[in-house]
Amino acid sequence: MADTPRPASTLDQTLRLVGDRWSILIVRAALRGIRRFDDFCADLGIARPVLTNRLRRLVDGGILARERYQEHPPRYEYRLTPAGVALSPALVALIRWAEQHADGGEPGPALVHAPCGTEFEQGFWCRTCATTFGPSAIRAGAHRAARRRATPPRAAPRRAATR
């Protein structure tokens, strides 16, 4: 009971941090330049207690930094740390997917290449093959153990050790 039956993989840890609707929306808003509590609140339509909670979690997770921008009535703003900025590939990929596959909603502001202001592309690059490629050329690499039997031939429902 005290050991680790869960994978506790790095992805799992990360998802506990940003693997929810609001956190990702908050990071996107931050990328757009939003920094203050009430602005997040108004922009996202998020309930205040939830925002408090998410901001705290993102700060603890090192994605946002809470900085005092005014002394006397102490006021804070939240801005992305380098680690937070490093999330943007994931965000961009999600936004791109959303624009292609979700129907109905409005697309929201595009993210562009800062120097030239135009939209950019995102892709995979294999330096071994010196080629770019898309999602369909991905597969899972070495994996120690596929749990039970590795790949049961489909439609072989019963498979006891008849020996």
Next chain:
Amino acid sequence: MADTPRPASTLDQTLRLVGDRWSILIVRAALRGIRRFDDFCADLGIARPVLTNRLRRLVDGGILARERYQEHPPRYEYRLTPAGVALSPALVALIRWAEQHADGGEPGPALVHAPCGTEFEQGFWCRTCATTFGPSAIRAGAHRAARRRATPPRAAPRRAATR
């Protein structure tokens, strides 16, 4: 109440679909080749009812397809649709971030370039500038309506909403 005060952006819609811990973990497992209910269950350590729910949602959202692989006791398996495969850039980005920024967990099986079996890179490409670049060169582009003022200097309030 019946209109849409919320943005209802495409990203928002997408996050309602895959914006939670389990959904993303399920997609990763599917990319690794897992297809059957019990295998997902064992691999992820997810509770059955939650898995049922997530699978149904992903199928409804067009990310997984439910296919019968055996007639008599009707058995189904879940495999990624093209739209599901198209999520992999987001997944890869998340995994990469996780491996760099999460500490403690084990990294999990790598995703590799199928033809050569080696790890690959992910990046941004601006075709206008004909250059690759990283997350720090991104900014938000044109936005039809910046909500309120873009960057308030300080204390210049406006709040005509219900209070």
Next chain:
DNA sequence: CCGAGTGAGTTCTGAAACGAAACCCACTTG
């Protein structure tokens, strides 16, 4: 034919998270 096994789910639970609205407080502005 009987009993064990399997794959894919369902019901029941109690715990946690969410959302809305109200409240708080240290200040600033008119």
Next chain:
DNA sequence: CAAGTGGGTTTCGTTTCAGAACTCACTCGG
């Protein structure tokens, strides 16, 4: 000094979650 503001916290009712146990339909081995 009253009214605002920015940045929260409290309270409370509702929805969703996660886990254990149970069901169902079928197959297999003896």
